Amino acid sequence: MNNKKEKGILAVFDHPNRLLAAVKKVRQAGIRKLDTFTPYAIHGLDHAAGLKRSWIPYATLILSLTGWCLGFLFQAWTSAVDWPLNVGGKPFVSWPAFIPITFESMVLIGGVSTVLILFITCGLPNRKLPALDPRFTDDRFGLFVDKNDPYFDEAKLRHLLKECDAEEIKNVA
């Protein structure tokens, strides 16, 4: 595999609980540069791997509110400033009639930006880092430890991972 960025050890597990236990042990050994590859999200794994709660909700909140304001201001501007048009004797900014579109623009901008932010933060589309093992999207669970970690000690790690019932341990270079 012509993988220039990732070098280290990859352990393959056949059960999420084994992966979870291994992640805890590897973290206890002081290693921080690790990643796991799983076919589905495993509850508790993000916590065990030392990941914080995703910050995406804050971005969604801000962008949704921006969408709400933009939607309303655009309607008010077209109806009252750019071309004031008297419709049925109502005020130019007849705000209750603007609420449905204001709501829709909130959802549209909030939703589209959430998806874009998700892809950007995850570095997708990703062409540089290939899947380390095709089984990780099927029924196997992988733990990758980066060589650059200051606590990286290959012999020790191999021993530790074997203790955790890793099905297979291999070098990624």
Place this chain on the structure above:
Amino acid sequence: MEIKGDKIIKEPLVAPDLVLADVNRDVCRPLESFPSRKWYICLAIALSALSVGAMMVTGLIGKGIGVTGLNQPVGWGAFDITNFVFWIGIGHAGTLISAILYLFRQKWRTAINRSAEAMTIFAVMTAGIFPLLHVGRQWYAFWLFPYPNQRLLWVNFRSPLLWDVFAVSTYFTISLLFWYTGLVPDLASVRDRCKNRVRKFIYTVLSMGWRGSARHWNHYEMAYLLLAALSTPLVLSVHSIVSFDFAVSILPGWHTTIFPPYFVAGAIFSGFAMVVTLLIIAREVFNLKKYISLYHLENMTKIMLLTGMMVGYAYLMELFIAWYSGSPNERFIFLNRLSGPFAWAYWIMMSCNVLVPQVFWVKKWRRSVPVMFVCSLLINIGMWFERFTIIVTSLHRDFLPSSWDSYFPTRYDWGITLGSFGFFFTFFLIFCRVLPTIAMFEVKSIMKIGRKESGAEMYAGVVARTD
């Protein structure tokens, strides 16, 4: 769910003998083998219907919308708007399953959400055709969007019809993104199974290089939750706004405050009927009975029973309010619906939507596939006639008896309606062949795997703490 003694026995969501590796293999099988004869027959029927529709649409665009049954006084909609409301309604069940059931942590949704969401996308696409045709000069349809133009005009933001443009286009965009986001990990699974180079390339591009890293899952789960949270009010708003098209006007039978919840309940009702119809066929043709079990179908019949009764309540309340309002026009419109020239449509609606779902009180019938299939078809027919009744009976006899007339659909109306079914089913059949019809990663996450395996128990403490 069953109660035996002091224990509650829950039905398994997937067949208990399955292991993780079975999921990818079973769900991807239709993608990796040549289509069966049954599939070709279905596609041929769908394409024939679609071509009839395409011919009629060509004629309609060439000659103008006068070729349909539109005339005074039924000058708005009839078939066009009936079909529009019908198809938009179908779509709502998909979003209910994917977003609302997700927020309520209903694990049984995992087997059905992918195909229900696909149904949503295709139903909204089908629905979109009708207002587009209905505008008359279809080549100017883009005037519906507010964009700077040399006429210096803006659209009228106070019009419910414009709210509809925004609601439906937002609904389509968000549903598509929600669907695609949900597909990415599964597309990666398909990619990793591919042997053919062209296929591999296509699924690599589509899956965008997803590899299931813990960091990615962390953000992914959160973004998915947010999309569900945004889609939930969105789906309620869309059919409310569709109902404003009617409720904001002053016509008797349309001008009622009950319309938004009544339309939303009806949309979910008809949508679930369509999901049941499609899934009964799909689980048979693609051999997915281990994943889409009777338990899933039974849950959906329960939702149909509930929403069917909500719709029935709305029908009765409409009648009551028409009488209670004391308005002679309101009273007349409902008497005309019950006993006028379109009474047959009203009674089809009443019997299919209110009486038919009552069979689901009986557990034996809730778990019988033939009963479910027939009922879901009848409900769809009933819901189509509900929209037909609302639109035609209110328009054909309004305030002035001198302007009363009837409504006569032409072959264009029937042809385009048939074509819309062809359009929808063509897309759905192709979907079943090129994308995984079951959310594989979500099904894997609810499977009880290896609990009895040796060694698994020793880590049980770890799971208990982190859960």
